[in-house]
Amino acid sequence: MVQLPDVLRRANIHKTRGIQVPVLFEWLITTIFTRYSIFRAESDPHFTKKTARNCLNNRHTNWQRLVILLAVRLIQYVKHFTDTRRAQALILDDSLFKREFSRKTELLARVFDHNHQRYYHGFRTLTLGWSDGNTFLPVDFALMSSGKAKNQLGPINQFDPRTLAAQRRAQAKRKMNEVP
Structure with missing residues (x-):
């Protein structure tokens, strides 16, 4: 549907080693929708919360491009369910x-x-x-x-x-x- 790995790569979000970025972002999105902050969220056995904070604070991340790319893909997906x-x-x-x-x-x-x-x-x-x-x-x-x-x-x-x-x-x- 959204093809998160492609969107993250195009927004310049990547890691050189360790956990894969799509897995990290899926954990972050799940944390947000369960109404927890990173500090109160359940830890993942594959990475630490510090890894998540470091990924979010990366100065090379283009957040505007990430939001635009996600929005375009989500709009295309949602259009299938709406009346013309x-x-x-x-x-x-x-x-x-x-x-x-x-x-x-x-x-x-x-x-x-x-x-x-x-x-x-x-x-x-x-x-x-x-x-x-x-x-x-x-x-x-x-x-x-x-x-x-x-x-x-x-x-x-x-x-x-x-x-x-x-x-x-x-x-x-x-x-x-x-x-x-």
Whole structure:
């Protein structure tokens, strides 16, 4: 159905030795759906929880590509079960992600909340999703900060501009209508 090994490989998620990455991600997905954190989840006899954390923290992982590839495959799968007369739509949402008590979070900014007409410390989460009226699947996402220097609160680390990290940080500082 989803062909998880192919999707993980295309999102640059791999390990050089030890447990296979699809097995590790299946354990992580199972942990999430049983409503446990990694710390409270049952251990797997084939790997440690530290292995899972190290895989999730790999700086070469392209999370946006992973979400897009999974969404495309899941949408193709879900379409077989939906009525052809049902309208499909792309939904764009920008929500406030408050981090009021953070001080040293990278790219933390003062963000204006239009609902309460005031500024909060945090980020904006820009999410593109697909819906058929009954199902919602996230297709892409971006964590947005502020491009204005006076609204930036957190430290800004410098990275090689060719890396994924630098590209994500540059994306976070753009205006929302310019984010691809």
